Amino acid sequence: MRTNLITLFLFCLTIFTVNSQTTFSSKVLDAKTNQPIPYANIQFNSNTGVISNDNGEYSITITRSITSSDSLVISCLGYEKTSLPLLNFTNEITYLKPQVVDLDEVLLTNKNYSIEEILEKIKVGFETNYDEDYAKRKLFFRESNYSTIDKSEVIINKSTIPEINQGLIDSLLNDVPKNNGNHTELLGELYGKFAPQSQQKMNILKACQLQDEASEVNLENYEKRFNDIFKKYVKRDSYFKIKSGWFSTKEEIDSSLYGDEQPNKKEQEMTEELMAEKRKKDSLRKAGFLNYRKQMIHRLENDHFVSEEDELNFIHKSKRYDFEIKDYAFMDDMFVYVITFEPKRSEDFKGTMYVNAEDFAIVRVDYENVNPLRNFRLLGISMQQYLKQGTIIFHKNGNDRYSIKYMDERFGQRVGIKRPIKVIEKNKNVRGRRQQNMVKGDIDFIVSTIEKTELIVFETKALTEVDFNDFKEKPNVLPEYLKQYDPEFWKGYNIIEPNQAIKEFKALEID
Template sequence: MKPTKLILALCCLTVFSAKAQRTISAKIVDSTKQEPIPFATILIDDKTGVISNDKGEFNITINRKISNTDSLFISCLGYEQKQFAIQNFRDSIIPLRTKNIDLSEVFITNKDYTIDEILDKAKESLETNYDFGFAKRKLFYRESYYTNMLKTDVKIEESTIPEFNQAFVDSIIRSVPKNTDQHTEVLGEIYGKLKPSTPQKMDILKASRLYDKESEITFENYEKRFNEIIRKHVKRNSYFKIKSGWFGTKEEIDSSFFVDKKEEKETAEFIEKKKELEAKRKANFLNWRKGSIHNLENANFLNEDSDLNFIEKSRRYEFEMQDFAYFNNEFVYTISFKPKRSEDYEGTLYINTQDFAIVRVDYKNVKPLRKFGLLGISLNEYLKEGTIIFQKNTNNKYTLKYVDETNGQQVGIKRPLKIIEKNKHVKGRRKQNELAADLHFIVRNIEKKELIVFESTPISETEFNNFNEVPEVTPTYLPAYDPEFWKGYNIIEPNQAIKDFKIIEKTH
């Protein structure tokens, strides 16, 4: 083929590829309030699609040639469904109108059910409404972890080691970022039963980890500096007495502090091997994420052991009928719940009026899930909230469609610390060195998990057994958010914190 013909062929192929793929990005808002609508369903030809994030944003890609009959369907709980021709769609803001419910349209039966009767029917229908068999789930999972250091005070009261002074401690504290975040994203397919503690297999199609890798190196440097100071001042055969508040412990000095050059090299090699083993353990990304995803899949009312099992524990809650709503082209009961006595959550159940399937749950804790303080150490698990959505699969059974869960905890340490070096082989006083300080740390952690199941396809046990995993899968490390990484893939649109993520270069 002549060069000119080759170039022409490549150009034609490029043009065809561009036409064969279309990405739509937009934001869904309430037409009256102009507020974002989270968790709206966006479908291509009423079959496959994505869900808008908590800001109403979505991004969907069609990886084929678009015809004039292709449509985009947008629906959300309580709103009228909208349909657009994809070829002509150019909007960046999509307003949805609330749907007025005409009770004459609602087909319930000849009887008006009480709340207790509705809940009883929902319980009785759990086994028949939901699919607990083998299935292949194509999904996208995102886990974000945010840390905020609210307080980092260390006041040196006494130190016989000159290098362990207030300036050294302050430099370490300054090096620790006050706000950090990291994000893991996985696109893949999971095979197995949708039941707790059942074997699962996973095929990871693409994955990334967005975090600051350099922070690990920083702490290694401080560890090296710390060891140098210890070698200089601490004597052989010493041991530490560590006191904090009323308690004390005895710690022997690691002999690796006092090795010669040959031993130091051997020790360094030994430590390096340990680090490699730890890295391999962390590199077992497949099992780590497969377990996280399967646990999230079972953190709902279908699992008797889940703290979100509002149905089996219904006697512990007060339920109130709110209204009817329109959800996925069907009418649902809207029933709010709150704890009678000691339960932890309040929220809303959405129950299909025809088959009594629970199709959505919104929940939030009403009090700390765990809270204690003892001898200057405190823990407050102050937040757990989320949304769970189910929809029907090809078996006409309900399977998990979407999960959004946020957990928050705050940890505090406020107590004195005293470290005393003692050595019984040194003449005179056993006490050699002493370090006394007051500590006050407060750390707040937020963990957010999101899961969308694009397709849930029933499979046989034989298909499950015949699938072979590829265990050595590692995610792509991203030092900054890269909009090109997921281009052409359907995922949950990232929030602003992820889009803004980048490593700030450290000054030395």
């Protein structure tokens, strides 16, 4: 009899549960248009949830047995919330219906605030709505860099080394890939204040880098290949000097190459600023994986409209923008104003913000630039920051204030170099004139890069200063380097579903 009871219990358990760790994957589409819905919120409970990617795809792992009462709750701004039972879950597409707002509810909630009154309440709320205190944030971060060589020409005008000729240079240029992508993914816990410039500590739980150094599209890659060629042909005790302002070792501009064409004071300051910015970024990278990534993530947490110094300053400089209440909607049970903004004259951004009608916090903003953010041209070197667009979504955290839940940003830059290049071989043991050989020509390069960053915060807990000080970092944590995308690497972890470019990543095999 006892055996029969145990058998019956186990039979019932198999009916109402599945194994203790299950991954559910699907795609979210608009029921009316059949288009993917990005940034949909897929929630299992208060501690387990993910965001759909650009293509509406998601994958969520539940680390306990599933019961007959368990469901996924899928919600998104402007759509009806839906619930999916998990016990008989299939990978079928999930369709969300556009949500119709009840006009009576609008009139009851709206209170007929003008756009000027709403903007003033948003500004007043900056002091109380957004968190600057200590908190522990469990998060997933992904950075993808895509580079393309739009133009690459080197014309040899003179060479006293027969082996270094136009044919060799053309062959070298053809060998270097014109397109490249690399990706960094990190799951970790960030400790510290939300306030800008505050010290942060990080516990990296797991990290990887998909990187193909041999095919990186950058000028340093070309520099290495040119160096290898010149070293092959210089004489013993010789060295060579490159004058172009191109290579990373000679970033300063040798103005003697340009006769009377001298940069003015303002151009010199712009050049110094550009180089200082690059050196700062390089030094941060060299400081170590953990230090660089935690500083970058903390910068993202503050890279938005709350800061008066930020580029996305449409609230602080509201007089320079036109605003219009376009609609009303629901977002995670919040009633929100849908307000568009665009520049009156020369400001840089346009977009849409979603404002909680209860506390006047901006809970989401979609933005894109309408003008290049930066244009730089000096003595054949040009740089244009032509793209900055993204979405920022906020949520109420463990401190009962708003902080970033999800952020997706794309930043585009185009760098061009069109100027003469001179390579001079000198020998330190030759008396008098040390010059031995010379290669002279012109270079014309244009390289475009897109940097895409994604950040999702799964959980935010209040933290005391004592807790922060007591936490000890492991400073030498390094990512695992992968030569191709491995779907098993993040198995069992909740992350943002990778896009097709990441799934297809594979490093080139170099002989």
